[in-house]
Amino acid sequence: MSNAEMVRLLEQYADLNEINGENSFKVRAYRNAAEAVASLGESVAARVEAGEPLTDVKGVGKEIAEKLTVMATTGRFPQLEDLAKKVPPSLIELTRVKGVGPKLVQSLWRTLGIASVAELEGAILAGKLAGLPGVGAKKLEAVQRGIEAYHRNVGRTRLGEVDFIVEPFLDKLRAVPGVVRLEVAGSYRRRRETVGDVDLLAATNADTASAAITHAFAAYPEVAEVLGSGETRSSVRLKNGIQVDLRVVPEDAFGAALLYFTGSKAHNVALRQVALDHALHLSEYGLFEGGADPDRPATPGSAGRRVAGRTEEEVYARLGLDGVPPELREDRGELVAAAAHALPDLITLADVRGDLHMHSTWSDGRATVVQMLEACAAKGYEYAALTDHSKALAMTGGLDEAKLARQWEELDEVLAEARPRSSEAPAGRAGVTLLRGMEVDILKDGTLDLSDEWLERLDIVLVSVHSHFELSQAEQTARVVKAVSHPQVNVLAHPTGRVLGERDPYAIDLAAVFEACLANGVAVEHNASYQRLDLSDVNLMAAKARGVTVTLGSDAHSVDQLATMRYGVDQLRRAWLTSADVLNARPLAEVRRFLRKGRG
């Protein structure tokens, strides 16, 4: 059984236990264990086979280790199967409806036999919900709104699509008088590959400004519906279905609030624990001396004297920690590293010296080679690899050997013109070295869609899977391993084939693929297109752990798409990568040395 499957089952077990009214700490323990497995970076099954104890994994104790072992060896989770007989798994879907939590689900199931969103809708129409304990007219309305939102917005929105919405909204709100700070927090700030709700955080210098921004927030033209509004918190749903929350906080607590609302939840929990270890108390209002007094009402500031809170750095510093970049705040060891002053010097967009994956009008790109090169020059790149598709992708106009030869004739001309032989040389693309490459299809049997002769002539050979996604894991792994073992291959592009929100990764043993890449001097790509972002952050961490070189490619099919590089850098940062881990953060000479694999 794969780690992903184990994660899914552990989460399901946690959810069902929660609905069943089980001890909330036990529920959390299973969620923590699921998270631990998800970010493990190695196969649990392999670990079990090797006899390495699972209890070494933080968050996995004796009980869960046993359950994981059973899953790994038998492919089953008997306790979950038993629980599912008492609590139907379809109830989990009900808790995804906003306004419906575990307690209400339990009540719906026990008293009315409701076990699905569809049945809930039916019961509301039939007037059966009124009279249930805790359900009045307003609650009923909230549940109905929740159901509408559920249908409209199942799943999350890709980061690159949220940007288009968020940036203009921010501009509007920043213009409100009295707003001194406005930031996006949440998973958007952590640069997760997809975003659920958008969390905005504002600091104002007067109470009147706080009312003004709340008003401007609700009055934004793209707002379809105001979901809730209070003195410090408001929520709206935009016309495209995305929910946006606004919090207004005092300026001197902005850092603590930004920290808190950026999360992740796991990071916050861990950070608060660090605060407690220092006999301090952390909330979104600041870091306080003296613990909260349980006998007094928990009003802001009642917890003691504030010792930090204006900036995030101030809070971290008071806890003896270096400032943690938002991308790392996932409770994957960043606090330990911050305490040891050992956080990685994360790669930045400015470190990227070239783009190693782009298309032109020679296959399915929309811009010519010259246009792409000029755009790369404008970005200050030292080099760029032209990597059009091969002939197997007929619909993209992929290149066969004859067409590739014609492309090279054009490249000869382009390069001759670009050479600064006189003052009339086109300044635009001067300075960008073109690497002649191709994105060659991996055929079903693992052979490559281009002759060896041409593979040898290319400066850089990317290989990738664009077909036969449904092969078994063993077949897919063997296919890809065979491809990267070809002596002329340099980069395995978008290694899992996923398309966010559209297509799951195909079944493949990445550990085996990484081993083959390492043995053959092949790099794995992080495809920076925000539809793909493949490899994922967790898989990138695993690649780095095995010593595999990573490349970054925009996979641009137009000049505009070259800019998606920033989303790729986001994910590399989330994976703790530094510029030293990334091939195209190195100077051209080093890149060439890597591509030659030590040959001539």
Added chain:
DNA sequence: GCCGTTTTCGGCCCGACTGTTTTCAGTCG
């Protein structure tokens, strides 16, 4: 169920908002 220079029991992050209540439970983040 997990964890441990407060270790094998007794903790486990914290607060806002809403609605249904008459002092609080549920939900959310």
